[in-house]
Amino acid sequence: MEFENYFPVWNKLTENQKNRIQGSLIAKQVRKGTILHNGDMDCTGLLLVKSGQLRAYILSDEGREITLYRLFDRDMCLFSASCIMNSIQFEITIETEKDTELWIIPAETYKSIMKESAPAANYINELMASRFSDVMWLIEQVMWKSLDKRVAAFLLEESAIEETDTLKITHETIANHLGTHREVITRMLRYFQNDGMVKLSRGAIMILEKGKLEALQNA
């Protein structure tokens, strides 16, 4: 089964544990823009991305958003299975940013395996430590970095993910990634444009001077 090649600790599980996972595993194809998990939903389970792109974010009471991290091929989403640990006391939303193929390991299945298997438990430890590192990086950005650097870093990240210098992304979407307002992003992008770093057009941002954006990001 293909899943075996994607799931990192497969070979450290017993036959019985492998059977329990195989017997409950759900393969799914999900369209871009689908909410896979949020605080109101039941505990979905661990999501293993075969191909595609997920975004994890939080929402304020007023509907503002900020991206916590993104997941790509072979990444595992832990917090869609937050019920496997009592101490997870926060709610995040997971949505597909691209058409995505994934497997769902039901939370109850993994929870029971984790209880008996040190490798399965330690895998979750490493996974959570990775996401923790992402979120600590975000705190440092939000606390100590000015917004111009964060916008520059975001444009460069998008350009790397999409492998293009012409980003088809709205100012609203960038604002939702960075936890700010559309107007603020529009103002910043116009400033970038005046500086010759980007060219703005309807529905797209063209990166003209990558080097300048990189210099700003690292300044």
Added chain:
Amino acid sequence: MEFENYFPVWNKLTENQKNRIQGSLIAKQVRKGTILHNGDMDCTGLLLVKSGQLRAYILSDEGREITLYRLFDRDMCLFSASCIMNSIQFEITIETEKDTELWIIPAETYKSIMKESAPAANYINELMASRFSDVMWLIEQVMWKSLDKRVAAFLLEESAIEETDTLKITHETIANHLGTHREVITRMLRYFQNDGMVKLSRGAIMILEKGKLEALQNA
């Protein structure tokens, strides 16, 4: 041994594992204001607080600080043993806020036990999930809450910890907890004073109207 009563999964360990912990355990008394761990130090180990108070914070390149969470009696400090997981890619500083008695479980000892024991691994999972929840709470505060609410919440928290309405704390220290500048805190406290919520004096802040601070915090 007293340690057994403080360490939550003690009874789920094997005799061999118990012996390895007992054989390497270090008991320590540490004065208030001591740095127990930072990014430059070796991997110290898991710290189990018998009595006292620890503060975990991050530092910017310019020396600004923000408190991530605080630990009290019976709490375990995980990130002083960051080497037990490869995926922990960030550095935090741990200092004593009060005279503290603690035990150190050396990182190598716990790492080897965690590899073979599902309960020991799952204990770390729950611990990390708790700290993750603290940090997610912090992100929400920083992103969506105005500073007046955060200062009100901090004064109430301090008052609860110290069990007094007269807080002996400098404006600089509050700024370091909340990730801002002393001047900003001073301005905010003067505003609180004008509003009758606190009375400022040399080296102390007296809370006069707890109800008003609570209303502000929850507004």
